[in-house]
Amino acid sequence: MNLFAISARSLRVRVLSTLLTTLSIALGAGLLAAIWLLMGEVDRKYRTSLQGYGAIVGPKEGAPLSLVLNTVFNLGASPGIVPLSVYEEIREGRIRFNNRPIPVRYAIPQARGDHYRGFPLVGTTDEMFFKFTRGDAGTLRFAKGAPFAFGHEELMAFAKEKAREHAEGGEAHAEARPQTARSGARPDHDPPASAPQASPPAHGEPGHVHGPECEHDHEALPARHRQAVVGAEVARKLRIDLGYRIVPMHGAPEDPDAHEHQEAACEVVGILAATGTPIDRAIYVPLAAFLAMDKHVAIRPEQAAEHGNVALSAVVVEPRSTIAASWLRYAFQTRMDGQVAWPGIEIPQLLSVVGSATDVLRVVSYVVLLVAAIGLMVALYNTMNERRREIAILRSLGARRHQIARIVLYEAGAIAAAGALLGVALCHGAAWLLGAWVEHQTGVAMDWAAFSPMEGWLILGAVVLGCVAGIAPAFKASRTPVADHLSPTT
Amino acid sequence: MAMIAIRNLTKTYRRGPEPVVACSVHHLDIQPGEQVALIGRSGTGKTTLLHLIAGILVPDAGSIEVDGVPVHQLSEGQRDRFRAATLGLVFQTFNLLQPFTALENVLLGAVFSQGGGHGPREHAEQLLQRVGLGDRMHHRPSELSVGQQQRVAICRALVHDPKVVLADEPLGNQDKATGREVLQLLLELAREGGKTVVMVTHDPESAAALQRTVDLTALRRAS
Ligand SMILES: Nc1ncnc2c1ncn2[C@@H]1O[C@H](COP(=O)(O)OP(=O)(O)OP(=O)(O)O)[C@@H](O)[C@H]1O
Ligand SMILES: [Mg+2]
Numbered sequence: 001m002n003l004f005a006i007s008a009r010s011l012r013v014r015v016l017s018t019l020l021t022t023l024s025i026a027l028g029a030g031l032l033a034a035i036w037l038l039m040g041e042v043d044r045k046y047r048t049s050l051q052g053y054g055a056i057v058g059p060k061e062g063a064p065l066s067l068v069l070n071t072v073f074n075l076g077a078s079p080g081i082v083p084l085s086v087y088e089e090i091r092e093g094r095i096r097f098n099n100r101p102i103p104v105r106y107a108i109p110q111a112r113g114d115h116y117r118g119f120p121l122v123g124t125t126d127e128m129f130f131k132f133t134r135g136d137a138g139t140l141r142f143a144k145g146a147p148f149a150f151g152h153e154e155l156m157a158f159a160k161e162k163a164r165e166h167a168e169g170g171e172a173h174a175e176a177r178p179q180t181a182r183s184g185a186r187p188d189h190d191p192p193a194s195a196p197q198a199s200p201p202a203h204g205e206p207g208h209v210h211g212p213e214c215e216h217d218h219e220a221l222p223a224r225h226r227q228a229v230v231g232a233e234v235a236r237k238l239r240i241d242l243g244y245r246i247v248p249m250h251g252a253p254e255d256p257d258a259h260e261h262q263e264a265a266c267e268v269v270g271i272l273a274a275t276g277t278p279i280d281r282a283i284y285v286p287l288a289a290f291l292a293m294d295k296h297v298a299i300r301p302e303q304a305a306e307h308g309n310v311a312l313s314a315v316v317v318e319p320r321s322t323i324a325a326s327w328l329r330y331a332f333q334t335r336m337d338g339q340v341a342w343p344g345i346e347i348p349q350l351l352s353v354v355g356s357a358t359d360v361l362r363v364v365s366y367v368v369l370l371v372a373a374i375g376l377m378v379a380l381y382n383t384m385n386e387r388r389r390e391i392a393i394l395r396s397l398g399a400r401r402h403q404i405a406r407i408v409l410y411e412a413g414a415i416a417a418a419g420a421l422l423g424v425a426l427c428h429g430a431a432w433l434l435g436a437w438v439e440h441q442t443g444v445a446m447d448w449a450a451f452s453p454m455e456g457w458l459i460l461g462a463v464v465l466g467c468v469a470g471i472a473p474a475f476k477a478s479r480t481p482v483a484d485h486l487s488p489t490t
Numbered sequence: 491m492a493m494i495a496i497r498n499l500t501k502t503y504r505r506g507p508e509p510v511v512a513c514s515v516h517h518l519d520i521q522p523g524e525q526v527a528l529i530g531r532s533g534t535g536k537t538t539l540l541h542l543i544a545g546i547l548v549p550d551a552g553s554i555e556v557d558g559v560p561v562h563q564l565s566e567g568q569r570d571r572f573r574a575a576t577l578g579l580v581f582q583t584f585n586l587l588q589p590f591t592a593l594e595n596v597l598l599g600a601v602f603s604q605g606g607g608h609g610p611r612e613h614a615e616q617l618l619q620r621v622g623l624g625d626r627m628h629h630r631p632s633e634l635s636v637g638q639q640q641r642v643a644i645c646r647a648l649v650h651d652p653k654v655v656l657a658d659e660p661l662g663n664q665d666k667a668t669g670r671e672v673l674q675l676l677l678e679l680a681r682e683g684g685k686t687v688v689m690v691t692h693d694p695e696s697a698a699a700l701q702r703t704v705d706l707t708a709l710r711r712a713s
Binding site for chain 2: 001003012395396398403486
């Protein structure tokens with residue numbers, strides 16, 4: 001028997017009141033914990049997702065944010081194209097600032113626009129696997145298999161070949177099928193509205209147009225270039241294993257115009273280990289295979305038929321230093337054929353907009369917690385009238401005023417602690433229950449077991465708040481006159 | 491030296507239009523181990539006197555010494571500690587705490603005097619065995635008969651081994667037979683422990699069971 005036991009017992013006697021006040025505290029604490037958990041996960045997710053994407057060089061047109069969202073998060077359509085020559089210049093260090101080459105760790109070409117069963121196809125080179133580095137996590141690791149064999153040299157050879165084809169074939173067909181050449185020039189874009197066309201096809205996917213007279217050039221692509229590496233989630237969701245044949249599909253399956261890119265069918269040779277980033281959702285294929293898909297390839301008719309005009313969606317660049325990064329920024333300020341987007345600036349900016357919405361939520365949950373604490377105070381204060389006899393009896397047994405006050409404070413603190421614990425537990429329980437749904441809806445994967453040290457402070461803070469709420473009832477309790485309340489008549 | 495020594499004691503309430511002298515005792519000594527029955531008409535201040543001795547109320551004038559401690563001079567906290575250490579109280583309405591079992595109620599009598607440990611628990615169990623409640627220790631007061639409840643209250647008043655037991659009409663709520671049993675138990679246990687007993691009662695037969703009877707009505711007239 002001690003003061004704690006007395007507190008615990010009197011809480012148990014008033015189960016309903018105890019439960020209700022505990023629940024109201026739990027609501028506020030749970031709300032707060034949920035917001036922290038969600039924001040923490042969002043923050044973590046974006047931070048890890050950005051790793052490796054120091055800078056993104058993309059088309060001059062379009063907002064840098066859409067370039068970042070498209071390249072890093074597979075969101076939206078690629079804003080346009082950037083010529084292969086830009087990639088070459090950066091990679092070879094030929095791009096200069098103040099006559100000095102800008103040192104980069106890597107420059108990796110990427111082309112986007114097609115999908116396979118809902119997952120984005122990314123045309124790239126094997127440097128995506130050998131050089132692309134996600135901070136401390138290092139280069140992408142393989143759960144199974146190995147990278148495909150399509151490197152920088154192969155890309156250059158392929159581009160030269162295409163330039164030659166274009167120079168020969170472009171002249172022959174330019175008059176007859178102008179829109180073929182035009183749409184073929186872009187990996188990702190609608191032909192100009194003025195393009196003469198007999199029957200404009202209705203496509204489910206904007207930004208990607210095929211002429212009615214698709215030319216499939218199966219011979220042109222060697223088997224070693226028709227290989228794919230898939231992200232962990234792709235492999236898991238589509239139950240893909242090594243040897244699986246990916247046939248890129250254009251348009252939704254129910255679309256009458258939908259068709260398969262048989263010419264670019266790729267065999268899965270590698271499955272990446274999970275990263276918890278959008279990389280898990282990507283399918284990487286050699287740029288050659290990507291560009292070989294109907295009319296993806298090549299070179300704008302108005303451009304010179306040189307390999308440097310092969311079109312990319314973006315170049316992922318990691319400058320060697322912050323100085324190199326600023327040089328890169330300056331270098332592109334004056335260029336007409338591309339711009340640099342900085343994921344580390346664009347995404348935090350975007351998040352700060354979202355952040356002010358969560359700030360409101362945060363304030364609301366603080367208010368909920370405060371109201372709950374006031375509720376606790378009122379509930380406890382109101383019981384003091386019915387507890388006068390109990391208190392008088394304890395005093396008659398020799399309890400001192402401060403001991404009576406402590407009994408009441410313990411009760412308030414216990415309710416607050418239980419409420420906060422329950423709230424945190426509810427929050428994590430909800431994360432456990434709803435995690436899959438939230439991930440499906442927002443793409444934010446919640447680790448329900450990720451208890452943050454903030455939650456410890458939350459519980460501690462709630463206990464302090466509870467004790468503060470208990471001060472008035474405790475004071476009232478300690479002032480209960482003894483003699484008047486020792487008999488039940490009063 | 492007297493266990494309880496009271497001189498020129500008065501307690502007056504000034505709440506109503508007329509001041510009410512609730513208690514007035516000119517001179518009263520009670521020896522260690524003495525068992526005293528306090529009688530008097532209703533309203534003569536028997537309860538008030540017990541509360542004054544226990545330090546629950548403070549006198550307006552006069553002095554009370556219990557076991558050499560000048561209770562009237564103590565601060566509130568000191569009176570609480572004094573009460574916890576030196577006194578055991580038994581009430582007409584038992585004043586057991588409903589949420590606690592019989593054993594826990596008895597233990598509550600020791601919480602504020604020494605505070606926890608295993609000693610009081612054993613003593614509490616012994617006392618409950620002694621009053622015939624060995625098999626009811628874990629029952630709530632509401633599950634006990636009136637006589638059993640008062641026996642629990644007596645155990646609570648004795649568990650911390652006080653020097654003085656103050657009982658305010660401890661038999662008032664019981665039929666004669668039960669009351670006699672409970673009274674016997676109280677006096678027996680007190681005698682074994684050499685405790686001083688002051689018991690308020692209206693029943694002359696009960697009063698006769700104690701060594702001495704003090705009539706407060708007479709004391710009041712004298713002062
Ligand atoms: N809190 C109080 N305020 C005003 N007057 C009081 C108060 N408590 C007691 N009194 C008065 O003091 C007097 C003595 O009361 P007390 O309860 O001590 O009498 P008692 O001898 O115990 O009576 P009973 O035998 O009925 O229990 C009574 O006249 C009562 O009205
Ligand atoms: Mg009385």
